[in-house]
Structures are given as C-alpha cells and as structure tokens.
Amino acid sequence: MLDDKATDDVKSLKEKLVDALSQIRLKEDSVKQHAKVAEEAVSGWEKAENEVLAMRQQLGAVTQKNSALEDRMAHLDCALKECVRQLRQAKEEQDQMINDAVCKKTQEWESLKSEFQSEVDYHSIQHKNAKAEVAAFMERVPDLQSNLDALFTENLNLKLELLSLTEEMKIRISERDYCIQAAETASKQHLESSKKLAKLEAECLRLRSLARKAALFNDNRSATASSIFVESITDNQSDCGDKVILLEADLCKMGILEPKETEPGCYDSTSHAFVPEIGKYENEKAHRQNLVDTHVEIDLMDDFLEMERMVSVPDPESEIAFVPVKSLAAQPNPLEVTLKAELQCMINRAAEQEEKLEHVEALYTEVNNALSECQKKLQTSQTKLNKTEEKLEDVKTLNAEVNCALVECQKQLEISQTKSKEYEEKLVELKMQLALTNESRQAAEELAKAASAQKKVAEARLVNVEAEKESLLVTVRFLEGEIEKERSLSAEKLVRCQILEEELSRTKTEVESKEKALLAEYLVKCGNLEDELLKTKTELNQATSKMAAREFKVDQEKELEIAAQQFAECQKTIASLGRQLRSLASLEDFILDSEKSLQTSDDLSHRPEQGTDLSNLHSNKLRMPENDSELSIFQRPIIQVLYELEEAAMLHCQAT
Known part of the structure; x- marks a missing residue:
C-alpha cells in the first residue's frame, strides 16, 4: 500500500512535475514573448524618445528661427519703410524733373520753332529776291554776251x-x-x-x-x-x-x-x-x-x-x-x-x-x-x-538743313516709338515672368499643403503607434517587476523629461503668443503697405493720365531711360529682398536640420516610461506642423508686398 501510495505519489508528483515543467515552459515561452514585446516596446519607446528629442531640437530651432525672424522682420520693416520713402522721394523728384523737362523742352521747342519760322521766312524772301535778280540777270545775259x-x-x-x-x-x-x-x-x-x-x-x-x-x-x-x-x-x-x-x-x-x-604792207595778223x-x-x-x-x-x-x-x-x-x-x-x-x-x-x-x-x-x-x-x-x-x-547755295543748304532736321526728328520719333514698343514688350515679358513666379509660388504652396497632408498622415500613423504602445504597456505592467531596476534608473530621466516638457510647453506658448503678435503686427503693416501701394497706384494712374494728355514725343526717350534706371533700381531692391528671403529660408532649413540632429542625440539618452509622456509627445508633435504652417503664413504677406512693389514699379514705368 505504501508502495502503491508511493508510486501514486511519485506518479502524481511526476505528473505535477510534468505539468509544472509544461507550465514553466509555457511561462518561459510567455516570458520570452513578453521579453520580445518588452524589447519591442523599449525600441518603440526609444524611437519615441528620439522623436521627442527631434521635436525639442525643432522647438529650439523654432525659437532661434523666431528670434532671427524677429530681427529680420525689424530689418525688413526698416527696409520697407526706406523703400517706401525712396519711392515717394523718387516719385516726387521724377514728377519735378518731368515738369521741369516738359517746361524746358516746350520753351526750347517754341523758341526753335519761332527761329526756324523766321529763318524760313527770311530765306524764302531772299530766295524770291534771288530768283527775281537771277531772272533779270538772265534776261540781261544775251545783251551782256x-x-x-x-x-x-x-x-x-x-x-x-x-x-x-x-x-x-x-x-x-x-x-x-x-x-x-x-x-x-x-x-x-x-x-x-x-x-x-x-x-x-x-x-x-x-x-x-x-x-x-x-x-x-x-x-x-x-x-x-x-x-x-x-x-x-x-x-x-x-x-x-x-x-x-x-x-x-x-x-x-x-x-x-x-x-x-x-x-611793210601787211603784218602778221595771227x-x-x-x-x-x-x-x-x-x-x-x-x-x-x-x-x-x-x-x-x-x-x-x-x-x-x-x-x-x-x-x-x-x-x-x-x-x-x-x-x-x-x-x-x-x-x-x-x-x-x-x-x-x-x-x-x-x-x-x-x-x-x-x-x-x-x-x-x-x-x-x-x-x-x-x-x-x-x-x-x-x-x-x-x-x-x-x-x-552763293545766296542760292545758302538757301539750298538751309533747306537741306531744315529737311535733315525734320528727317532726324522723324527718325528720333520712330526710334522713340520703337523703344516704347520694346519697353512695352519688356513689360509684357516681366508680367509673364511675374505670372510664372506666381504660378511657381502657388506650386510651392501646393507642395507645402501636400507636405502638411503628409505630416497629418504621419500623425495618424503616430496615433496608431501610440495605440499599439498602450496595448503593449498593458503587457509591460506585467513586467514591471523585472524592470524596477530600469525604473529606478529612468526616474531621474523622467523628472528631467518632465522639466523639459514643461519648458517646451512654456516655450511653445511663448512662441505662439509672439508669433501671433508678430503676425498681427505684420498684417497691420501689410495692410498699411497695401494702402500706400493703392495710393501710389492711384497717383501713378493720375500721372499716366497727365502724361498721356501732354504727349511730348521728343522727351520720351530720356524719360524712358530715367524710368528704366529707376525700374532697374527697384528690381535691384526687390532682388535684394528676395535674396534675403531666400537666405532666411535656407537658414530655416539649416536650423531644422540641426534641430533634428540634436533631437536624435537627445532621444538616445532619454526614455519615457508612462503613457502620459507619450501622449504629451504626441500632442507636441501634432502642434509642430501648425507652427510650420504659421511660418508660411507669416512669409506670405512679405512676398505679396514684394510682388505689389514690382507691380507698382512696372506701373510707374508704364506711366513714364
């Protein structure tokens, strides 16, 4: 009995051992699976930390960018004010010069016209007298001959x-x-x-x-x-x-x-x-x-x-x-x-x-x-x-000179007409170029929209990844005992991450407030500039109407040259502003790249532990594209101001 009991006990123990071994194997398998899941969660967490670092770097870059943009906006504001002042001064000087030149040329033309008329009358009288003298002399020529x-x-x-x-x-x-x-x-x-x-x-x-x-x-x-x-x-x-x-x-x-x-009777008669x-x-x-x-x-x-x-x-x-x-x-x-x-x-x-x-x-x-x-x-x-x-030759030379002067005036008029046509063609070409630049700008905006859509898709993917992470965190809770050591090590890091997140939230709020204030200021300035541009357009239209009423073809060439010089100066200023904007864009790209590299280096050293941290990171990452879109909105009025300045310069050239 005892042997049977012992054998039964042994058998039961063996069965229990087998069951325990099977359970142990199952647990080991589950542990291995949980370890794999934990490793995957750790890798995902590391990825999230890397993303957090990238976002931090982006935030630092955005702050630097905002400061640079503030400085740049101050410079641009001063430059725009200087451009407006120069435009007004150039417009006043040009109007004064046009009026002076018109008055001077009218006086010169009237004096020349009166002189030529008097000379023509005098020479016509001399020509008639010379003709009469020549006719009388020609009548006397046979008698004299x-x-x-x-x-x-x-x-x-x-x-x-x-x-x-x-x-x-x-x-x-x-x-x-x-x-x-x-x-x-x-x-x-x-x-x-x-x-x-x-x-x-x-x-x-x-x-x-x-x-x-x-x-x-x-x-x-x-x-x-x-x-x-x-x-x-x-x-x-x-x-x-x-x-x-x-x-x-x-x-x-x-x-x-x-x-x-x-x-002698006869002499040599020859x-x-x-x-x-x-x-x-x-x-x-x-x-x-x-x-x-x-x-x-x-x-x-x-x-x-x-x-x-x-x-x-x-x-x-x-x-x-x-x-x-x-x-x-x-x-x-x-x-x-x-x-x-x-x-x-x-x-x-x-x-x-x-x-x-x-x-x-x-x-x-x-x-x-x-x-x-x-x-x-x-x-x-x-x-x-x-x-x-000699009198006839003088009269002929004077007539030839008058004819030559008339021919030269006609040639100059034709040349001025051809030049005006060339300038009109150039203006049409510039309009086409502006249209192409507008199209390229629209294409860039569409690309920016596509990039924002891609960002939204990436955010959706991040949401899915976060959901997966939450499901994995449930499994990670079972493994908390195994990762207590890691928690003790990561507690300090979490505290630091929280501090950094608080700082990030503060900086984000400050940056958003500053960006909104700057946007409001620049929108107001853009509105003022648009009003000034409308005024300049109206003044230019009035100047064009005045100039069309005057129609002095003789001074078109000089005025067109002056307008071309001013247009070239405006183009130079616009090109310099465009270069500055391009340099700002290149600086923004460089800052973004540097921030991304810094974020990757920071994410390797910090690992979040709780789901709240991941949700905060997700919310921060969701807000960055909005900042990028706000930056593009911030740049739009400057570009519009530049285009309006170009249009005003073109209208000024057309008016002159």
Whole structure:
C-alpha cells in the first residue's frame, strides 16, 4: 500500500512535475514573448524618445528661427519703410524733373520753332529776291554776251592794230637808227672835209705869204700858182663828191633814201600776244632815240653853219689876189644841199612818226580804258552772279538743313516709338515672368499643403503607434517587476523629461503668443503697405493720365531711360529682398536640420516610461506642423508686398 501510495505519489508528483515543467515552459515561452514585446516596446519607446528629442531640437530651432525672424522682420520693416520713402522721394523728384523737362523742352521747342519760322521766312524772301535778280540777270545775259563778244572782237582788232603799229614803230626805229648811223658817217666825213678845208686855208695862207713875197715877180707865176691852188681845191671837192656818192650808194643799199618802198604792207595778223610792258619800253626807247636824233641833227646843223661861215669869211689881204678862190667858195655845194634836204625830210618824217606814235598811244590808252571798263563791268556782273549763286547755295543748304532736321526728328520719333514698343514688350515679358513666379509660388504652396497632408498622415500613423504602445504597456505592467531596476534608473530621466516638457510647453506658448503678435503686427503693416501701394497706384494712374494728355514725343526717350534706371533700381531692391528671403529660408532649413540632429542625440539618452509622456509627445508633435504652417503664413504677406512693389514699379514705368 505504501508502495502503491508511493508510486501514486511519485506518479502524481511526476505528473505535477510534468505539468509544472509544461507550465514553466509555457511561462518561459510567455516570458520570452513578453521579453520580445518588452524589447519591442523599449525600441518603440526609444524611437519615441528620439522623436521627442527631434521635436525639442525643432522647438529650439523654432525659437532661434523666431528670434532671427524677429530681427529680420525689424530689418525688413526698416527696409520697407526706406523703400517706401525712396519711392515717394523718387516719385516726387521724377514728377519735378518731368515738369521741369516738359517746361524746358516746350520753351526750347517754341523758341526753335519761332527761329526756324523766321529763318524760313527770311530765306524764302531772299530766295524770291534771288530768283527775281537771277531772272533779270538772265534776261540781261544775251545783251551782256553780245556786248562781250563785240568788245572781245574790238579788243582783238585793237590788239592787231597795236601789233601792226608796234611792228611799224620797230621798222621806223630801225630806219631812224640807220639814219643816225648815216648822219654820223656824214658828220665824220664833214669833219674830215673841214679838216681838209683847214689844211687848204693853211696852204692858202702860206701861198698868200709866198704871193706877198713874190709880189715883185711876174704875173705869170702868180697865175700858175693860183691855177694850181684851184686845181687842188677841185681835187678836194671831187674827193668829197666821191665820198658823198659812196654815202648815197650805202644809204640806197640800206633803204634810207627810199623809205616808202621799204615800209611793210601787211603784218602778221595771227599774233594775239600783247604785252603792254614791251610797248611802254619801246615808247621810252623811241623817245630817247628821238632826243638823241634831234641832238645829233642840231650838232650837224651847227657844223654845217660853221663850215659855211668859215668858207664865207673873206680874207682882206687876199681879196685882190684870190678872186677865183672866193668865187669858188661862194658857189653852193650840191651835196650839201642834198644832205640838208634829206635831213629836213628825215626830220619831217620823224615828226610825222612821232605824231603817229602819239595817235597810236592815244588809241592804245583808249582801248586800255575801254578794256578796263569792260573788265570792271564783267567783274561786277561776275560778282553779282557769284553773290546770287552763293545766296542760292545758302538757301539750298538751309533747306537741306531744315529737311535733315525734320528727317532726324522723324527718325528720333520712330526710334522713340520703337523703344516704347520694346519697353512695352519688356513689360509684357516681366508680367509673364511675374505670372510664372506666381504660378511657381502657388506650386510651392501646393507642395507645402501636400507636405502638411503628409505630416497629418504621419500623425495618424503616430496615433496608431501610440495605440499599439498602450496595448503593449498593458503587457509591460506585467513586467514591471523585472524592470524596477530600469525604473529606478529612468526616474531621474523622467523628472528631467518632465522639466523639459514643461519648458517646451512654456516655450511653445511663448512662441505662439509672439508669433501671433508678430503676425498681427505684420498684417497691420501689410495692410498699411497695401494702402500706400493703392495710393501710389492711384497717383501713378493720375500721372499716366497727365502724361498721356501732354504727349511730348521728343522727351520720351530720356524719360524712358530715367524710368528704366529707376525700374532697374527697384528690381535691384526687390532682388535684394528676395535674396534675403531666400537666405532666411535656407537658414530655416539649416536650423531644422540641426534641430533634428540634436533631437536624435537627445532621444538616445532619454526614455519615457508612462503613457502620459507619450501622449504629451504626441500632442507636441501634432502642434509642430501648425507652427510650420504659421511660418508660411507669416512669409506670405512679405512676398505679396514684394510682388505689389514690382507691380507698382512696372506701373510707374508704364506711366513714364
């Protein structure tokens, strides 16, 4: 019995052991499962801690971002105020410059117009007068031409006559030279004959003395002596006659005795070169030769008179003894008579030649006077023609200048029109670019909305994960005994996490309040800016209406250049603001990335233990996208202000 009881006990114990072992195995399996679940919960908790750290980093980044945005908003506010002030100042300066330029250009245009009108009237009157003068002169041109032809022919005839007279004068001068040479030879011969007569007189005196001595001799000897003396005289006279005959022969050979046969009958009519200096020189030479000839002729006449006087003077002692000699001396010499006659003829001919020369000189002076008068008339007519031609050329040049000025004005107007069209096209392109930027902005907003939707999906997933975590926490409670050690270690961490969560909640509330206040302020500022922009738009519309009423096409080019410069300055300011916004966006992205890295590092060191902490983390994580959306809403009015500034600048350019 005992053995049976023992065996039964053993069996029951074995069964109990088997059951205990099975239960232990089941418990071990459940423990393993719970350990796995705990490990999964710990890993999820670590993930949640990492997310909490990321959220903390995001919160720090948001705080930094908010401070940076506050500073940036202050700078932007100052910049916007400065831009508005500069826009107003530029607008006032531009209006003043436009008014001054318009007044100045109107005055200049009116003065130029009046000057051009007066010049055109003056030149039209001059043109009419010049036309009348030219017509009158053209009517007189045939008469003047006929007069010129007649004067030219008369001048040619007079030149020919002068040439013929000069030739004749040359011939006469040559004849006179030959006559002078003949007279010189005759005077030489006369001197020789006078010397011979002196010798004869000496012989006569000697013979007289001999006759006186031989007075006592007979008459026969005296008669023979006188006959010998007469023979010697006749011999001397015959010698003189032979010499005179030889002279006449030489003169006949030279053509002096018959000057009429040697006179030229015709002259060269083809010679047209006439030099007045040569004529003057010939006249002076002829005058000098006339003086020399007259002087030589007077000397010859004196010599002849002396010879006659010497011959005619009788010797009182020999009157009785030399009666035949006196009779011979008293007889007239035919050669002397012929020479005297020829000399008288030559003198008469020289006087006639002088009269002819004087007549020719008078004709020459008359012809020269007529030619000078004709030349003066021609010069005056030529000067008048030149003046009229110059006046016509001046009028033509002025007309050409006026036409060129008009063409240049038309070209400038066309250029200004083309430039205005180009500016309009540029404005259209800028509008298209603005539309594209608006579309890109809308696309970015849509992307932001999509990102917010993705965030919401992630939040929903987080909610599901939290639900799973709560279910796992139920299992974790069974394992609290096993993780008491870990709780003791994590108690401090939980306290620190709570402190950090409180600080996060405080900072979130402060940031939200500050963001709301800043949003309210910037919305008010944006409203003010919109009002100012509306005012500027209305003022610009008024300026455009005023400028459209004025329509000064001449100053469009300069005004467009000024407007383009101002538009470029506005674009520069807008581009600088856009760069600042982009830099802020890049700073925000950088801050977010840095906060995420910090959160991951903090989550590894902190682990929450209770479900309340996870719910707080979930609520905080749910609020971060709202902050991101609030930041995008905060940036929108600034972008709208920038776009409105661009539109205002474009309207200003269109108005100018």
